[in-house]
Structure formats: C-alpha cells, structure tokens
Amino acid sequence: MPLTSPAIHIPVLQDEVLAWLQPTPNGLYVDGTLGLGGHTQAILEKTTPSGRVIGFEWDEDAAVKAGERLSGYPDRLHIVRASYAALVPELMGLGVEGIDGLIADLGVSSLQLDQAERGFSFRADHALDMRMDRRGLITAASLVAQLSEEQLANIFYYYGEERQARRIARFLVEARQEAPVSTTGRLAEIVAAAVPRKYHPPKVHVATKVFQALRIAVNGELDNLAKLLATAPEVMVPGARICIITFHSLEDRIVKQTFVQNPAYAVLTKRPVEPSRAEMQRNPRARSAKLRVAVRV
Numbered sequence: 001m002p003l004t005s006p007a008i009h010i011p012v013l014q015d016e017v018l019a020w021l022q023p024t025p026n027g028l029y030v031d032g033t034l035g036l037g038g039h040t041q042a043i044l045e046k047t048t049p050s051g052r053v054i055g056f057e058w059d060e061d062a063a064v065k066a067g068e069r070l071s072g073y074p075d076r077l078h079i080v081r082a083s084y085a086a087l088v089p090e091l092m093g094l095g096v097e098g099i100d101g102l103i104a105d106l107g108v109s110s111l112q113l114d115q116a117e118r119g120f121s122f123r124a125d126h127a128l129d130m131r132m133d134r135r136g137l138i139t140a141a142s143l144v145a146q147l148s149e150e151q152l153a154n155i156f157y158y159y160g161e162e163r164q165a166r167r168i169a170r171f172l173v174e175a176r177q178e179a180p181v182s183t184t185g186r187l188a189e190i191v192a193a194a195v196p197r198k199y200h201p202p203k204v205h206v207a208t209k210v211f212q213a214l215r216i217a218v219n220g221e222l223d224n225l226a227k228l229l230a231t232a233p234e235v236m237v238p239g240a241r242i243c244i245i246t247f248h249s250l251e252d253r254i255v256k257q258t259f260v261q262n263p264a265y266a267v268l269t270k271r272p273v274e275p276s277r278a279e280m281q282r283n284p285r286a287r288s289a290k291l292r293v294a295v296r297v
C-alpha cells in the first residue's frame, strides 16, 4: 500500500489495476486486502451505479476505518472480517456463486506501520507483536521465545533472504537466555550486534529483513497467498480477472508460478506491471510493487 491521509488515499498502481481488472457496472468484485479501501473505492467509483465489492480485511482497525471511509456506498460494499485464504467458504456463506474479478494488494499497510504499538516497525520501541489479525495467538515475541535456533535461522533465511540468518539466530538465542526478547527495539539491537558492521546495508536498517521474515511467519503470509491462488478459480466466473500486487520476490515467485502452472489461469501479464517513475517518487513504498494479472479460463 501507499501514502496518505485517510481522506485522500491513493493506492498503489490504482490506474493499472482498473485497466487490467476491467470492472463493469453490473459486476461483483472481491478486494482480498481491503486496507483503508483505496482499491475498493476506485472499483466502486468505476462501476457506478450498481457494481459491488466484497472486501476481506482481517485487521479490525483497518476494517473499521475502511467502513467509515466508504460509508457512502452502503448497498455496494460488504466487509468480511476474515482472511482471504478463506475466500471460498466465506463467499459460500454469503450465497455468492461467482465473482467477476479479484484484487489483492499484499503485505502490511501504512496504517499498521504507523501504529507503533502493533510492533511491525523498528522505528519505535514497542511490544514485538506483528499480528495483522489480533485474534491470532502467535506473535513475533512468542516465535522468538519458543522456536529453536535452527527454526529461527530458517525463518530469517527463507522469509527474509537474510544471509546472516544463522549468526542472528545464534545471537538471539543467547540473548533470550539473559532476558526475554519482547520488544522491537531489543530485537533490532540484537540484530545490529549480530551482523558484522561491514555487512550493514547502507540505505535500510540492518534489521529490515529479520522484521519482514518474522511478519511473514506470524501472519502465515505465503501459505495464505498460495491458498488464495489455488482456490480463487472455484469462485471466479470464466473471463474474470485476478490482479495481485506483491512487494517482495517470495510473493512474486508464488504468483508467477501459480499463474503459469494452474490450468484454470491464463497469464495476461508476461512481465509484471510496475509503477511509473512519478508514482515511485510520490510514494516510496510503491518502488517494489509488482502487479501480475491472469484470467479465469
């Protein structure tokens, strides 16, 4: 996601999503990651007067805020407080038989990053939480406290693509024997101490990859994405399009491979669609965004 103040919220790749999704006024669309509702609002505007959106959002704060922002579309927006991984059962529960398109804009929202107490960021010292859905039981602190050194190293290596994974895991396990590692600040300090100075990246915080890795593990992000992609064709009508925006290579690889390998999909974007230079300048988070689109055959 994006920018901005709640009032003017321009989501990543908004124009590109509308161009590829091709929403029409009688259509029913799913936004798998409602967030503050930027993409949903764009679809609702484009499909005036009767297009409808079902928005999935498992973070209560985001769902409430999006509901307030989009209160002007009471009959056209339905918010589901569940994971998009439960797309099919949730739609069945609503009596929906087919959808005309789906968008998912993955990852963490600016709202979540800005709420320091959610524990996603090393910019302030808060409880090491990182749950997008606070009904969940697993937090980043519980993983750091309970997993073995090898399990932690694997999370940092596979989900963070962190080359110093083993060393960081060793430092963490030593540190937790002295006192629980339960805050973002302490985790960031331990990572900074574990990684030799010459390997500290010049432009980003040295703990960036470790924080990404823990967030992916806490929220089961890659499993959820795989499940969404595997099950979405069951509810997409033939010709419906699926647009997925990813922010790192692990997610992008899953989308790219599934679109090619699953015979229910035909790929529409041979190469991923990326934001224009102007958008990247306006919104730094857009820099790593990649949009891939497929159609239900």
Ligand SMILES: C[S@@+](CC[C@H](N)C(=O)[O-])C[C@H]1O[C@@H](n2cnc3c(N)ncnc32)[C@H](O)[C@@H]1O
Binding pocket: 001, 002, 009, 010, 011, 012, 032, 033, 034, 035, 036, 037, 038, 039, 040, 056, 057, 058, 059, 062, 082, 083, 084, 085, 105, 106, 107, 108, 109, 110, 132, 224
């Ligand atoms: C990048 S933001 C989406 C922003 C949105 N497109 C907008 O314009 O406001 C991602 C949102 O997806 C939500 N999310 C992430 N994984 C989810 C999942 N498995 N199910 C439902 N929501 C999820 C997050 O809580 C977050 O609010």
